Amino acid sequence: MATARGASPATRQGVHLVEAAAIAAGAIALAAVLGPHEAQIAAMTAIFALAGVGLNILVGYTGLVSLGHVVFFAIGAYGWARLTESSSVGLALLLPILVSLLVAGVIVLVTLRVVGYYFGITTLAIGLLSVVVVQNATPITGGYAGISGIQQIAVPGFVGPGQVLVMAGLVLAVAYYLQSSLRESPLGAAMLATRFDVPASQSLGVSVARVRLLAFMISSVPVTIAGAFLAQLVHYIGPDQMSMETSIRLIAIAIIGGRGWRWAPVLGAVVVVTLPELLRPLAEYRLVFYGVALAFVALFMPRGLNQIVTWAGGRIHALRGSTG
Amino acid sequence: MTELLYFTIIGLCIGGGYALVALGISTLFNGTGVLNFAQGDIVMVAALFVAVRTTGGGGYLAGFLEATAVVLVASVLLGLLFVRPAIARRRDIDLIIVGTIGVSTVLANLANNVLGSETYRLTSPVTAQAIRLESFSISFDYIAILLAAGLLMAAFFVFYKRTDIGLQMRAMSADVDAARLSGVQIARLTVVGWVFAGIVGVFAGVLLGTVLLVSASMGVALTISGFAAAMIGGLRHPYGAVVGGVIIGLAENYAAGYLNTATRQAIAPLIIMAVLLVLPQGILAGRGIKARVV
Numbered sequence: 001m002a003t004a005r006g007a008s009p010a011t012r013q014g015v016h017l018v019e020a021a022a023i024a025a026g027a028i029a030l031a032a033v034l035g036p037h038e039a040q041i042a043a044m045t046a047i048f049a050l051a052g053v054g055l056n057i058l059v060g061y062t063g064l065v066s067l068g069h070v071v072f073f074a075i076g077a078y079g080w081a082r083l084t085e086s087s088s089v090g091l092a093l094l095l096p097i098l099v100s101l102l103v104a105g106v107i108v109l110v111t112l113r114v115v116g117y118y119f120g121i122t123t124l125a126i127g128l129l130s131v132v133v134v135q136n137a138t139p140i141t142g143g144y145a146g147i148s149g150i151q152q153i154a155v156p157g158f159v160g161p162g163q164v165l166v167m168a169g170l171v172l173a174v175a176y177y178l179q180s181s182l183r184e185s186p187l188g189a190a191m192l193a194t195r196f197d198v199p200a201s202q203s204l205g206v207s208v209a210r211v212r213l214l215a216f217m218i219s220s221v222p223v224t225i226a227g228a229f230l231a232q233l234v235h236y237i238g239p240d241q242m243s244m245e246t247s248i249r250l251i252a253i254a255i256i257g258g259r260g261w262r263w264a265p266v267l268g269a270v271v272v273v274t275l276p277e278l279l280r281p282l283a284e285y286r287l288v289f290y291g292v293a294l295a296f297v298a299l300f301m302p303r304g305l306n307q308i309v310t311w312a313g314g315r316i317h318a319l320r321g322s323t324g
Numbered sequence: 325m326t327e328l329l330y331f332t333i334i335g336l337c338i339g340g341g342y343a344l345v346a347l348g349i350s351t352l353f354n355g356t357g358v359l360n361f362a363q364g365d366i367v368m369v370a371a372l373f374v375a376v377r378t379t380g381g382g383g384y385l386a387g388f389l390e391a392t393a394v395v396l397v398a399s400v401l402l403g404l405l406f407v408r409p410a411i412a413r414r415r416d417i418d419l420i421i422v423g424t425i426g427v428s429t430v431l432a433n434l435a436n437n438v439l440g441s442e443t444y445r446l447t448s449p450v451t452a453q454a455i456r457l458e459s460f461s462i463s464f465d466y467i468a469i470l471l472a473a474g475l476l477m478a479a480f481f482v483f484y485k486r487t488d489i490g491l492q493m494r495a496m497s498a499d500v501d502a503a504r505l506s507g508v509q510i511a512r513l514t515v516v517g518w519v520f521a522g523i524v525g526v527f528a529g530v531l532l533g534t535v536l537l538v539s540a541s542m543g544v545a546l547t548i549s550g551f552a553a554a555m556i557g558g559l560r561h562p563y564g565a566v567v568g569g570v571i572i573g574l575a576e577n578y579a580a581g582y583l584n585t586a587t588r589q590a591i592a593p594l595i596i597m598a599v600l601l602v603l604p605q606g607i608l609a610g611r612g613i614k615a616r617v618v
Contacts, residue, residue: 059418063416063418064418065417065418065421065422067421067425110597110600110601111600113600114600116417116418117359117417117421118555118600120359120361120417120418120421121359121551121555121596122596122597122600124361124544124547124548124551125548125551125552125592125593125594125596125597126593126597128544128545128548128589128592128593129590129593129594132586132589132590132593135586136586244544245429248425248429251422251425252422252426255419255422259418284437285433285437287429287432287433288429288430288433288434288437290426290429291426291427291428291429291430291431291432291433292426292430293426294422294423294425294426294429295405295423295424295426295427295430296426297422297426298419298420298422298423298426299405299406299408299419299423300408302416302419
């Protein structure tokens with residue numbers, strides 16, 4: 001992991017490609033060996049890691065905190081559920097992505113003039129609006145009853161949740177690679193510049209509005225696809241899954257993982273999704289746990305798990321140096 | 325016509341409650357630079373605590389005092405936690421948002437686990453008394469909100485203008501570094517700011533609890549209403565929150581009365597977006613005020 005920094009761009013691209021392949025291979029291997037229950041948890045983790053990629057790009061690269069990304073999650077999930085009833089799988093994936101891009105564009109236009117706190121407040125309002133729509137637009141979303149009996153993509157050779165795990169793992173690998181490459185690209189550099197210093201980046205010819213528009217639109221895509229996978233995994237979509245809590249969970253993944261770090265979505269999802277599942281006896285306190293984790297990381301460990309990894313890496317390096 | 329009058333009075337009174345939520349938000353924001361996404365949950369904790377106590381046969385006033393004690397302890401702890409971000413004011417705003425969101429998640433779920441997930445209606449000693457308005461009756465609870473909100477606002481006004489701590493808080497709000505150089509104890513004042521936000525939150529909770537349905541999940545909606553009220557007034561102007569609160573209270577009640585409850589839930593988020601588009605500085609912002617930087 002540490003080799004990527006300071007290496008030449010070509011080497012870094014190679015490292016990212018290898019890591020993405022490792023993610024895909026890991027997902028397939030897990031799908032092959034895990035039982036149905038464990039595969040379900042692993043698939044859930046992969047789905048939230050995929051959504052976390054979107055939030056990681058937004059909050060990590062541009063520093064904008066969105067508390068409203070549940071709207072894209074819902075578009076993906078309900079879009080898949082409704083469109084697979086009558087049309088093809090391709091359309092059920094593509095149309096929601098287009099809708100999400102459109103919605104993301106509108107949200108950016110509304111929030112163009114605001115940063116920081118006001119952006120947070122507005123996205124919280126958007127998240128709440130989306131929850132109200134989900135609960136009440138009964139013809140589309142099924143209201144409080146939700147939609148059940150949702151079909152999933154069949155993957156030959158795998159059964160049940162393993163199929164979703166394979167698909168989500170493959171898409172996650174692609175998203176991971178694109179996310180890591182984005183950071184190396186001029187657009188990624190422009191995003192980072194707007195995060196740290198708006199006037200300075202403007203003076204270098206970066207259009208803050210355009211960078212923000214692109215970042216928000218890009219971040220909506222993985223979240224939308226993740227929503228579609230969630231619908232496939234549990235075969236049911238209802239307001240419980242599309243609550244503000246989900247919105248907060250999405251941002252928690254990027255923050256706890258370490259915003260901007262390329263491994264943040266995967267490791268953050270492990271902490272936010274897998275760990276609480278494994279601590280079943282304490283299920284009631286699951287949400288308290290990640291509230292505490294969120295506040296703790298925000299206040300005392302701003303770089304999240306990345307900080308631990310860097311620290312541990314430094315220790316190992318120091319130990320090696322002292323013995324050798 | 326009396327229907328309209330009824331909705332207007334109710335909306336006005338509930339708006340007073342929202343103004344208190346907003347007062348808690350802007351007190352903390354102006355004092356420490358921390359925008360608290362957990363204010364609604366502090367309000368919720370107080371309301372739910374008293375609701376559980378009174379349902380269990382306890383008195384309203386005893387419950388109120390206990391809730392105050394609980395919230396005070398929580399506020400002091402939170403204040404101590406947030407001292408560092410307040411001292412380094414330039415600290416990343418995204419982390420403060422996420423930090424207070426984390427606090428909100430903790431409060432909502434702890435309340436859910438410890439106090440229960442049922443929905444309550446809080447009865448106060450004056451709930452039974454009511455003013456008749458032809459076929460409608462307005463409980464004294466509503467009037468109490470308006471009275472208490474007015475008194476608290478007046479108390480804060482005097483506090484900011486006349487006391488030493490109030491002066492220090494205004495100094496800190498204007499410029500942290502300059503305030504520190506003049507001998508203001510930033511860390512101590514941060515805790516004071518959280519305690520004030522907590523006290524206002526308790527009042528908002530025990531008052532609003534008597535007219536809204538109380539449950540562990542009501543916090544986010546209250547936070548949004550508080551933000552909407554504070555933004556209409558302009559976050560820097562605590563008294564603008566009164567106007568904002570009343571506008572939201574009225575809009576929500578007209579929506580609930582003439583349309584449906586789904587529209588009512590959507591009012592506060594919609595108002596936030598409308599304010600951003602039309603009047604990003606808030607309606608009370610005077611000329612010559614610097615462009616928004618936070």
